[in-house]
Amino acid sequence: MNDPDRPTSPAEVLARLLGPSGAELSCEECFAQLDRYVELSIAQANPDQQVPGMRAHLEGCPACEEDFRSLRALLESHGGSTSR
């Protein structure tokens, strides 16, 4: 197999296989907190302190990490404002 999209770095493969260490949110908890976490991220308001376990989950779950990036990109395309 020589798929160019496949990871070839041992560190990358190891990270995928072993995932994040420590406590992380579940996918359901991640989705429930995603809107808040993204707004905090854009506002640079300590999202990782305010939503513990989210960063680790996003490192371990490619699908939730894509959801995070999509929501952030959408809000940023609207100007990125999180003011109310």
Place this chain on the structure above:
Amino acid sequence: MVPATMAMPMTTKIRSGGPSADDSSQLWLERLAPSSPEREAAVVELHALLLSAARFEVNRRRDELPHLRGDDHEDLAQQSADDALMAILRKLDDFRGESRFTTWAYKFALLEAAVKVRQRAWQGREIPLEEEGWAVLADVAAPAQRQAEDAELFGALREEIARGLTARQRDVLVAVTLNEVPIDVLAERLGSTRGALYKTLHDARRNLRAALRERGFQLGAGEE
């Protein structure tokens, strides 16, 4: 198009105990209330917002669907907006005012669109065999290219994946992490959910880390 049948939310106020919603979010909730004379107009406006978010996501993922035509992309966006609207109207009571209402609503449309694009991209494709995952491992562990300790670690990993995990854990781990099957696609094929499969993956990873530690491997600072 707005679905004709919609679940009716039972409340329009944000739950007590949470932060108070901004004025715009509170207005959305009031207008979407079953008794509101503006409900129908609010639902139409909300659907338009969801459709714009779904189009945004489908467009971002256009490269994953090179065989689709423009109409197909629009159909996916419309379906995603319809399904997101249904979910939101069912779950209005879950909105706690911790973000803007529109941010909360957008995530439903983006999720629906992302899942639909992944599933369409994998439609008719078989899930790669476990052996293909082993080939990925073998490639990165090739002793001629890597440090001896890497080869030893990957050899131990392969042994532990083969003998230390349940068949279900092994299937999910290899498919998601080595063969890069999207977890939503795997969940659909296995009749499961993203959350349930991620729990299986999490347990498999925890078991692997423990087994490697027991065998004397020191994992990097980021691993423990």
